[in-house]
Amino acid sequence: MRNFLRTLKYSWKYRARLIISVLCAIAAAALWGSNFTAIYPVLKILGSRQNLHQWVDQKLKTLQDEASRDSENIQKIRDYLEEDVKKGKYQWADPGLRKHEELYLSGKIAQIESRMDSTASRIYRYQQLKVYVIKHLPQDLFLTLAAILGLVVLAVAIKGFFEFWQEWLVGSVMNKTLYDLRNDFFRKTIQQDLRQIQESGSADLMTRFTNDTEQIGVGVKILYGKVIAEPLRALSCVVIAAMISWQLTVLFLIMTPVSLVLMAKTSRMMKKATRRVLDRMSSIYKILQETFQGLRVVKAFTMESYERRRFSEATRDYADRSMRVITIDALAGPLIEILGITAVSCALLAGAYLVLNEKTHLVIAGMSFRMSQSPIEIETLLNLFALLVGMADPIRKLSSVYTKIQNASAASDRVFQFMDKAPEVKPNASGPQLERHSKSIVFKDVCFSYHDGYPVLTNISLKVAAGETIALVGSNGCGKSTLLNLLPRFYDPNHGSILIDEIDLREANLRSLRKQIGIVTQDTILFDDTIFNNILYGNRQATKEEVIEASKKAFAHEFILKLSGGYETLAGEAGKSLSGGQKQRIALARAILRNPSILILDEHTSQCDPVSENLIHDVLKDFKKGRTVFIITHKMHAVEIADRIVVLDKGRIEAIGTHEQLIESSYTYQRLVDAHAVRRAA
């Protein structure tokens, strides 16, 4: 629940709207409760066939009679006491008993006087009502009924007006809260480490962004809407019912603690069940993402039925888990309803006993409890019953509210669990700014592993002078990409350090470091935007001419011009409308536009044809001047442009040197060259 409360902080900004919505809810609740009071006059008119003028008159007369009877009684008691004193003889010989009787009679007088006070205030109220009734209500019975019902309709319409604004305001607060939450969530996610994001997986993250935030939205709406409006509606009924008979109302409320315990129990079950459902939803997203992204592979390997089964299993699992949520949700309503109706029945039974026996006291376990000043009328009891039922309705609605808030609470846990992760790679916003790299890059005894106990890089020490071109070669999985991923600090070494121009990367300002680096990877990522904007991603401040210049250098300009929209052609989702080689050349243009001092090329021509590859290498020969370049390649002829070659084997540096030196000294290098020669010959 703590995390759900944290989401509410996002709505604090919109408190003015919330305050107005609460005022609307109060107005609607007051009208909801008072509408039930219309039952009393309607029943009275239908039952006694009196119009309200006659009824008020009769009521006044009864009360005035009661008041004069009480006043007479007081007078009689006083006379009795004075008579005794005057005559100088006491009824009781014992002065102690006399004192006792005096006390008893004084108490009786006080009791009657307090009743008279209450009768006087009731007389006053009925007199006020009489003025109102004479002024506004007709004498005719049917017209009176019509007027009362007309008032009820008007009150319902006004209630509807307030309810509309309450819902509207709460809905707008929910929307704005979700807007802020999603943006904050995105901001924090984009700052997370690659490692943390990869651990969760993009499908899981997407579920958190869409499904989970949606659930939070439902919770926020319910909290500000129903959780405020429904108790207010119940409260207005309680207040009016208590004004009629607070004793019977208390009898009704006795069941409330039982309901609360039940609600707390179901809510705990609900939260657990919802968490499982949300996790299953992540699995469905994962399968969908994998299947649609790898559709070509799925179809080529005729794995449709396998994927169908996988999806069907995941959705069945989801459906099974959802059924638990549905069951708890469905159970909560009837359970609360049973408790509610039991409470109403208790109160009604007690009231019915008083009405049928014309009594004012209930005797429970030998103890007598006063339930009303005077015997309760049947109309009053029915009115009370209507109010208690009117109170049960909002309480029943609150039962489902609670479960929905638990859903939102589970979803908030998932969202904040991710948001709260502090990036391991600290951005060092106040750290020293790296000037354009001009001296050296040094790997000092670097060790790294993705998972504890599985080293990927071991004791890597390498010094690269500024302007040098280094080729990294080695068999698959030997750690080439990992080593270069440490340069832009996608990960930090577990041991050792990396220094650029003698500044430790862990201390340097991260932005200033990444600004110097251009990367072209094997898996080219293009955004669903124009080709122009995709290249511009390398440097948002670049001019159109600079973009074209970079494209020319990457041998992309010509094929871009041949596309239907030229530079304005949409690259399509993940660049699906372009060939692999074309995408790589666009990525190279993007890196060139960045004008990096350090260029990382990770199998940058793996999908280019030999002609394009040779052209790109010619360009690189020129472009690499004044930059430090790292090339990862399996194409051994590509190492020609390197000043030195680093041979990696099982995460260790096996040898460093020129082609000529390594062909003599490194067995691994010889094997790689031989294998490449065989492949080319074939």
Ligand SMILES: Nc1ncnc2c1ncn2[C@@H]1O[C@H](COP(=O)(O)OP(=O)(O)OP(=O)(O)O)[C@@H](O)[C@H]1O
């Ligand atoms: N994100 C990751 N999480 C866990 N392990 C990883 C991750 N990326 C790579 N690895 C593992 O680290 C090892 C080195 O991988 P790396 O990609 O650096 O090798 P490589 O030499 O570049 O391989 P290739 O030539 O095939 O591209 C491999 O065993 C790989 O399975």
